[in-house]
Amino acid sequence: MSDQQAQLAAEGSGSAPSQLREAGVAAAMYLACIIVALFASALIVWATGGSWQAVFSALLDGSLRAPGRWGETIGIAIPLVVVALGTAINGRAGVVNIGQEGQVMMGTAFAAYVGVNMGGPGPIVVVCLLIVGALAGAMWAGIASWLLYWRRVPEVLTTLLLITVASQATGYALKVDWLLLAPFRADRSVRNQVSEQLAADTRLPRIDIFGNDFPISSIAVVLMAVIVFLLFKRSVWGFRMRMLGRNARTAQRAGVSTVKYGTTAMLISGACAGLAGALMLSGGDFGNYRFTPGFANNIGWEGLLVALVARSHPVGIVVVAFSFAGLRAGSGFLAATGVEREISQVVLALLVLALLVPPAILFIRERRRALAATRDRT
Amino acid sequence: MGDFFSAIGDVVTNEVTYSGAMRFAALLAFAAIGETIAEKAGTLNISLEGMILGGAFAGALGMHLTESVTVGLLFACAIGVVVASVQANMSHRLTANQFVVGLALNTLVLGIASFLNTSIQPVSRAAHRFEFPGLSEIPLIGDALFNQPWPLYLVYPMIPAAWWLLYRTRWGLEVRAVGENPQSADVSGIDVNKRRRESIYIAGLTSGLGGGYLVLGQIGRFEDAVVGGQGFIAIAAVIFGGWTMRGVIGGCLLFGTVNSFRLTLPTVGHELNSELLSAAPFVVTIVTVTFFAHRTREPRALAQPFVRGLT
Numbered sequence: 001m002s003d004q005q006a007q008l009a010a011e012g013s014g015s016a017p018s019q020l021r022e023a024g025v026a027a028a029m030y031l032a033c034i035i036v037a038l039f040a041s042a043l044i045v046w047a048t049g050g051s052w053q054a055v056f057s058a059l060l061d062g063s064l065r066a067p068g069r070w071g072e073t074i075g076i077a078i079p080l081v082v083v084a085l086g087t088a089i090n091g092r093a094g095v096v097n098i099g100q101e102g103q104v105m106m107g108t109a110f111a112a113y114v115g116v117n118m119g120g121p122g123p124i125v126v127v128c129l130l131i132v133g134a135l136a137g138a139m140w141a142g143i144a145s146w147l148l149y150w151r152r153v154p155e156v157l158t159t160l161l162l163i164t165v166a167s168q169a170t171g172y173a174l175k176v177d178w179l180l181l182a183p184f185r186a187d188r189s190v191r192n193q194v195s196e197q198l199a200a201d202t203r204l205p206r207i208d209i210f211g212n213d214f215p216i217s218s219i220a221v222v223l224m225a226v227i228v229f230l231l232f233k234r235s236v237w238g239f240r241m242r243m244l245g246r247n248a249r250t251a252q253r254a255g256v257s258t259v260k261y262g263t264t265a266m267l268i269s270g271a272c273a274g275l276a277g278a279l280m281l282s283g284g285d286f287g288n289y290r291f292t293p294g295f296a297n298n299i300g301w302e303g304l305l306v307a308l309v310a311r312s313h314p315v316g317i318v319v320v321a322f323s324f325a326g327l328r329a330g331s332g333f334l335a336a337t338g339v340e341r342e343i344s345q346v347v348l349a350l351l352v353l354a355l356l357v358p359p360a361i362l363f364i365r366e367r368r369r370a371l372a373a374t375r376d377r378t
Numbered sequence: 379m380g381d382f383f384s385a386i387g388d389v390v391t392n393e394v395t396y397s398g399a400m401r402f403a404a405l406l407a408f409a410a411i412g413e414t415i416a417e418k419a420g421t422l423n424i425s426l427e428g429m430i431l432g433g434a435f436a437g438a439l440g441m442h443l444t445e446s447v448t449v450g451l452l453f454a455c456a457i458g459v460v461v462a463s464v465q466a467n468m469s470h471r472l473t474a475n476q477f478v479v480g481l482a483l484n485t486l487v488l489g490i491a492s493f494l495n496t497s498i499q500p501v502s503r504a505a506h507r508f509e510f511p512g513l514s515e516i517p518l519i520g521d522a523l524f525n526q527p528w529p530l531y532l533v534y535p536m537i538p539a540a541w542w543l544l545y546r547t548r549w550g551l552e553v554r555a556v557g558e559n560p561q562s563a564d565v566s567g568i569d570v571n572k573r574r575r576e577s578i579y580i581a582g583l584t585s586g587l588g589g590g591y592l593v594l595g596q597i598g599r600f601e602d603a604v605v606g607g608q609g610f611i612a613i614a615a616v617i618f619g620g621w622t623m624r625g626v627i628g629g630c631l632l633f634g635t636v637n638s639f640r641l642t643l644p645t646v647g648h649e650l651n652s653e654l655l656s657a658a659p660f661v662v663t664i665v666t667v668t669f670f671a672h673r674t675r676e677p678r679a680l681a682q683p684f685v686r687g688l689t
Contacts, residue, residue, distance in 0.1 A: 044493065048497040049497070096477075147664070151669070151671050152671050153667050154671070154676065156422065157613075157617045157618075158667075160610055161663055162664075164657065175653070301481065305481050305482065308477060309478060340492070340496050342488075342489045342490075342496075343489070343493055344489075345488065345489030349482045349485040349489060350486060352482040353468065356474040356475070360468075364685075367687060371686070
């Protein structure tokens with residue numbers, strides 16, 4: 001009896017020591033889960049005869065320690081953050097978009113077309129290219145939301161299928177001269193599916209800090225995260241989005257149009273993915289300013305994963321995106337250790353799974369406690 | 379345009395088209411049968427791709443170790459269930475977001491499979507064909523249905539078995555209840571998350587078997603890109619089929635046929651844009667679903683976690 005009373009009292013007052021202890025428990029759980037994930041990855045390397053010390057040190061070298069590498073990591077993190085921010089918005093609004101990969105491809109393809117074919121002063125071309133990329137991504141996501149609200153076609157299905165359509169469409173565009181294929185030149189014998197390189201003045205400027213260089217868009221991306229954060233926290237619009245996501249029926253009754261806000265969320269999410277593609281193209285960390293069939297390189301999928309792991313929280317997105325980008329940059333250094341570079345994918349996936357466990361356990365504990373508390377009161 | 383129709387005519391009257399369609403459709407059907415059960419229980423099981431891939435690698439590994447197709451298929455089923463158990467326990471015991479778990483599992487299985495593939499390099503070969511005497515003489519479709527590698531025939535009994543399980547047993551009724559209205563199911567004494575976990579195990583079993591069939595029945599050896607998004611097409615087939623067994627199998631056959639068209643057209647001497655043909659199954663799906671989606675209804679609690687006491 002006294003035990004229960006003590007528990008109730010602790011819940012009622014929310015006393016400081018217990019909150020502190022909760023935070024400590026959470027931190028310990030996160031730490032334990034991450035260690036378990038890393039241990040499992042090490043086990044796989046060890047079981048196949050590799051050296052796990054070498055693998056982890058190569059990953060660290062490739063992402064942070066070696067000269068110029070953290071600039072590379074930032075360059076990779078930029079599109080991940082942009083994709084994830086878009087995904088966060090539709091996630092909060094309760095609309096599912098898992099087609100970021102296709103939206104990234106469409107954004108890049110359109111941006112490449114504008115960047116190569118539009119003449120004029122460089123800075124204006126860059127701005128146009130980014131805008132067109134965003135519009136193309138929005139258009140691709142727009143198809144899904146249009147079909148959703150017009151014919152009730154599940155958006156999970158359409159966004160997913162449109163990825164392959166996008167990859168085939170852009171692949172086709174890279175095969176014909178009047179779209180994206182680079183003109184034949186004497187210095188290249190084989191005519192690959194590759195677009196013309198962006199001219200030097202139509203690229204994003206790069207910042208150089210201690211030999212680490214990364215595109216200037218990194219600053220804009222951090223600003224974007226802040227803006228999204230403020231939109232969610234402080235704006236009526238963000239509140240309505242969250243309301244729609246939490247309970248669509250209530251939102252509808254309160255005058256939040258499902259169609260209007262759902263479509264907006266989807267379009268923004270697609271625009272972000274398209275913009276991410278345009279940033280990848282004009283930033284230079286991917287494909288050397290050329291668009292190729294494999295250009296998107298899972299950035300869309302990984303950005304989606306970033307948003308889901310960070311639970312649509314803008315600050316979390318920046319942190320998670322940076323760590324994912326670190327693994328990707330680090331995998332470039334694995335060849336020297338003789339271990340396959342796929343191990344970085346294994347580490348990534350195990351970390352994602354591990355990071356899911358603590359919040360889930362905390363959530364369940366909280367539910368149990370709440371249920372026990374109501375049972376005691378009645 | 380006349381050229382186009384003559385090309386279509388040539389393909390439609392070619393037996394090879396139907397054999398190819400059947401082989402593609404069988405893989406989709408293996409996976410889609412399990413996915414249907416999982417989705418009926420309320421899980422949108424994105425990790426289907428990973429389950430197939432895991433099954434494919436395990437099939438090759440089993441063959442490598444024992445030289446036996448049967449053992450390979452059993453290995454494939456087992457790994458399918460292992461992948462499923464991660465998905466099931468993470469999303470319906472811990473109630474983590476099922477999309478995250480699924481996407482992470484796809485990455486994880488692809489990573490582990492290609493990692494182990496380069497270090498073990500399993501040697502495998504395709505199972506032998508089995509011809510049903512008499513039945514395979516049927517013009518056009520006889521070869522497709524009754525003269526195939528024998529693992530393919532496993533899919534035939536699986537379709538009615540899954541239907542019976544889902545619509546004629548108590549377990550199936552409970553699974554459907556859990557997917558429609560978990561709160562009511564919970565109140566009437568059904569362990570919601572347990573039923574959901576069990577349905578995912580079945581999805582893992584069938585799609586693992588599908589992966590084993592893909593390697594041991596169709597291709598003969600394992601490569602990283604062996605599945606290549608077919609798991610996602612199987613999910614599309616389930617949605618296309620409106621969550622009914624008949625519709626799902628129809629969807630599998632449709633996608634299998636369109637896929638087979640792509641491969642048969644060049645062999646009968648017609649040149650058509652390959653990107654267009656690869657995109658065709660997906661465009662066809664989107665268009666058909668657009669016109670038929672209003673007739674079907676997804677399980678009401680699809681992709682929603684269940685926690686007692688919350689809404």
